Amino acid sequence: MGNFVNPFKIGKTYTPENFIDRKEEYSYLCNAVESGNNVVVVAPRRFGKTWLLQKFIAEGGYPVIYLDLFGSFSLKGFVQKMMKQAYELLKGKNPMSFVGRYLKHIAKHVSFSFDVGGISFSIDNDLSDEVLIEQMYELLEGVQKDLKKKLVVVLDEFQAYKSISEKLPESLRSFYQTQKDVVFIFSGSMRHMIEELFFEKSGVLYHSCLRVDIGKMLPEDESVEYIVENFNSTGKKIILEDAKRIYELTKGHPYFLQLLCYELWDKAGELISKEEIDVIFDSLCERESYGYELIIETLEYKYLKNVLKLISEQTDGYFSIANLQKYKIPNATTLNNLLKKLTERGIIEKLGRGKYQIIDPLFERYVMVRME
Numbered sequence: 001m002g003n004f005v006n007p008f009k010i011g012k013t014y015t016p017e018n019f020i021d022r023k024e025e026y027s028y029l030c031n032a033v034e035s036g037n038n039v040v041v042v043a044p045r046r047f048g049k050t051w052l053l054q055k056f057i058a059e060g061g062y063p064v065i066y067l068d069l070f071g072s073f074s075l076k077g078f079v080q081k082m083m084k085q086a087y088e089l090l091k092g093k094n095p096m097s098f099v100g101r102y103l104k105h106i107a108k109h110v111s112f113s114f115d116v117g118g119i120s121f122s123i124d125n126d127l128s129d130e131v132l133i134e135q136m137y138e139l140l141e142g143v144q145k146d147l148k149k150k151l152v153v154v155l156d157e158f159q160a161y162k163s164i165s166e167k168l169p170e171s172l173r174s175f176y177q178t179q180k181d182v183v184f185i186f187s188g189s190m191r192h193m194i195e196e197l198f199f200e201k202s203g204v205l206y207h208s209c210l211r212v213d214i215g216k217m218l219p220e221d222e223s224v225e226y227i228v229e230n231f232n233s234t235g236k237k238i239i240l241e242d243a244k245r246i247y248e249l250t251k252g253h254p255y256f257l258q259l260l261c262y263e264l265w266d267k268a269g270e271l272i273s274k275e276e277i278d279v280i281f282d283s284l285c286e287r288e289s290y291g292y293e294l295i296i297e298t299l300e301y302k303y304l305k306n307v308l309k310l311i312s313e314q315t316d317g318y319f320s321i322a323n324l325q326k327y328k329i330p331n332a333t334t335l336n337n338l339l340k341k342l343t344e345r346g347i348i349e350k351l352g353r354g355k356y357q358i359i360d361p362l363f364e365r366y367v368m369v370r371m372e
Contacts, residue, residue: 004234008262010255014054018258020218020226022052029056032210033152033183038176040158040198041187043214044349044359046255049187052214053154056185062152063089065140069160076123078164079136083110083121086143095119102142106135129165137175140182151182158186159193169197169204176208184209192344215349217252220244227261231272236265238272245274249281251361260284285365292366295347303329305367307338311348311356312367318354 009018025041029052032039043049057064065085072078083103092098095112099121103110109124123132144151155161161168176184186209188194197203199211227243246264250257260281268276296304310318310327317323318339319332329335339356342348347363348356358364 006262006265007230007234008258008265010258010262014051014058016055016058019051019055020254020257021222022048022214025212025214026052026055028210029185029212030060032212033060033062033150033185036150036180036183038184038209039186039212040194040209041185041212041214042191042194043187043189044191045189045346046253047189047214047359048254049189049214050156051254052212053156053185053187056152057154060152062150063143063147064152064154065089066154066156068156069164070157073163075129075132075165075168076125076127079132080121080123082136083139084119086139087119087121090143090146092119095121102139103135105138106131129167133165133167133171137171137179140175141179144179144181152185153182154185154187156187157189159188159190159197173205173208190344190346191349218254218257220247220252223247223252223257227257230261231265234265236268236270236272242272242274242277245277249277249361249365251357253359253361256361281362281365285362285369288362289366289370292363295363299341299345301338301341303334303338307335307342308358308367310335311358312364316355318356 007017009015029039029041033056041049041052043052053066057066065082067078067081067085069078072081086102087095087098090098099107099110099112106123106127109127111122111124113120113122127135140151140153165171172184176182186194186198186205198205198209200206224240224243224247227246228238228240231238231243246257246260250260260277263280263284264272264277267280296308301307306327306329310323310329314323319335324330324332324335339348339350343350343356347359349359351357358367
C-alpha cells in the first residue's frame with residue numbers, strides 16, 4: 001500500500017518496535033545475569049520467549065553464544081556450532097590460531113572451511129562424547145578469559161538436550177558450579193519437561209537456576225495502543241473499539257495478535273472494520289483446521305473432544321457434576337488425567353487452581369465452532 005510496509009511481524013526475528021510489554025520479565029532476566037545467576041526462561045510455544053532472548057542478546061550488553069537445541073542432532077554438531085560462534089565472537093581472523101589456542105587438545109581432529117555463511121568448523125568422528133564435552137567447556141572458559149567479560153550462553157529449547165547428549169545436564173551443572181563468569185540462560189516451551197529437569201527434586205539441575213516464567217498474555221491497554229498506532233501510522237485506520245476486538249479474539253497471545261494484525265493490514269481496506277476482523281480471524285482458523293484435526297487424531301484420547309469443548313466454553317467449575325454431565329465426561333478422574341496430558345503436550349495452560357485455557361486462540365475457535 002503506497003510506500004508503507006506491513007508493520008506487523010511474525011517469526012523468530014526480534015524487532016524492538018514490535019516488542020510489547022514483558023518489562024518485568026526482561027528486567028528480572030538482566031538482573032539475574034548481572035548477579036551471576038543462571039536462569040531458566042519458561043513459556044508456551046509462540047509466546048515471545050525467543051524474542052525475549054533475542055532482545056537480551058541485542059541489548060543486554062554481554063557477549064553471547066546462542067544455540068537452539070532443536071537445530072542440533074548430535075553432540076558433535078552442537079560443539080561445531082559453538083566453535084563457529086566463539087570464533088565470530090572473538091572477531092577471529094586466523095582459524096588455525098583459534099584452533100591452536102582454544103581447541104589445542106583436539107586440534108588434529110578439527111578442520112575448517114569458508115563459504116557464504118562465513119567459517120565452518122568440522123570435527124572428525126574419532127572423539128568420544130566425554131572428550132567433546134570437556135573441550136566444549138575449555139573453549140567457553142578460554143573465550144571468557146580473553147574477552148574479560150561475563151560470557152552468556154543461551155541454550156534455547158533445552159528440553160531437546162537428549163538428541164545431543166544424555167550427559168549434558170549433569171556436565172553443565174558440574175561446569176557452572178566452578179565457573180562463575182560463564183552464565184547460562186536455558187529456555188524451553190515444553191513446560192513439564194523443564195519443570196522436571198530444573199524444579200523437581202529428582203531433576204539433575206534442581207535448584208541450579210533462577211526462573212523467568214512468561215505465563216501471562218500481553219496486557220490489553222498496551223496491546224491495543226500498539227495496534228492502533230501501527231495501523232494509523234502506516235496508511236490504515238482503525239478505531240479503538242475495533243483494536244479491542246483484535247485483542248479479544250487473540251486474547252493477547254503474542255504470536256496470534258501479530259498474525260491477525262498482519263493479515264488484516266495485508267487484506268483489509270483502508271478503514272479496518274469489525275466485520276473484516278471477524279472474517280479474517282475465521283479464515284485463519286479455517287486455514288489451520290487441517291493441522292488441528294491432525295492434533296486431535298494423533299492424540300487419540302477418549303473424551304478428548306469433550307474436555308476441549310468444556311475448557312473452551314467454561315471458565316471454571318470444570319469438575320462440577322453439572323459440567324461433567326453436560327459434556328459427557330464419566331468422572332473427575334478422567335477429566336483430571338486428560339487435563340494433565342493436554343498440559344504436558346502444551347495444548348492447554350494451567351492458569352490457577354482448577355482453571356485452564358486453550359493456549360492457541362485459533363484452536364479454541366476451532367473447538368467452539370467445529371466440535372458440535
